[in-house]
Amino acid sequence: MSNSADSERLPRFPPDRCGLALAAGVLGDKWVLMILRQLFYGVARFEDIRADIGIPKSVLSTRLADLVAADLVVKRPYKPDGGRTRWEYHLSKKGVDLAMSFLALLEWGNRNLLGFSPPIGPVETASRRRLRVALVDEDGKEVALQSIRLADVSK
Amino acid sequence: MSNSADSERLPRFPPDRCGLALAAGVLGDKWVLMILRQLFYGVARFEDIRADIGIPKSVLSTRLADLVAADLVVKRPYKPDGGRTRWEYHLSKKGVDLAMSFLALLEWGNRNLLGFSPPIGPVETASRRRLRVALVDEDGKEVALQSIRLADVSK
DNA sequence: CAGTATCCCAAGCGATACTG
């Protein structure tokens, strides 16, 4: 990718018009990412989320409320057989749409932060073949990262 | 993708063996993401980084040091013609490897946080065709998100 | 179990001033 600090570069555009900067505003928090990771993995209940990542209850409480307010998470009732109504937390549509980002981050973390072989990754359900995150064109064919650049696509 | 909170689910595995959780530990900070975004876009100089995102100098200073220590950023000398040596900040190899994650987050932010049409995105340099982030198999062919699951791939 | 309320305290933000 050719975006060094040289000759032709992106026009500076303000963070408030940049999806990445806006994403940073929402996701730029350790606990937020850890919680969304839990939901992404299907852990839906307060105590399960809490126990796995060691977050204080009060913090989890406020973060979940924030995430619901931001429409990344939905709070859904369920009834444990015979018990009274409880709540589960699930990714909203907006939250589910983070999947590709999370898979990319998972790959990155596995490659760069983990000392040993990655324990988990995406596979095609039918064939069990391992998959990876990449850029593709309209036809779904991969395009190498080296042959791309960032450009205005607002037209 | 089939990982609801039902029957067959991932074995719970601890955050310290999960690339995503580890990534959250490094990237789960608003300023860190904003700074890396700047470097990703080719903004390399202290004052430029600072001015664009409105970060206090002291915070920028410590964050950059942290990022260098974490080997996401390298500090590189340059000589303004006739002036004395100054420093630029660039993504390290590890940092550059975040590209796919950032592109995915950019897409997500553009889709979900921006009110209007996205100002910027990846295009193939030669053809100028717009690209998107997707999962591909070994042959570089796209696989739909719906037909995948997360699985142990450590063998 | 599933949270909310309270409270104390340290971390760290950000303004300002200073150095090369």
Next chain:
DNA sequence: CAGTATCGCTTGGGATACTG
């Protein structure tokens, strides 16, 4: 311009206790 140093002050983290 490119940072480091100092510092008051707030935010919010996290322990504990409490409610349904």
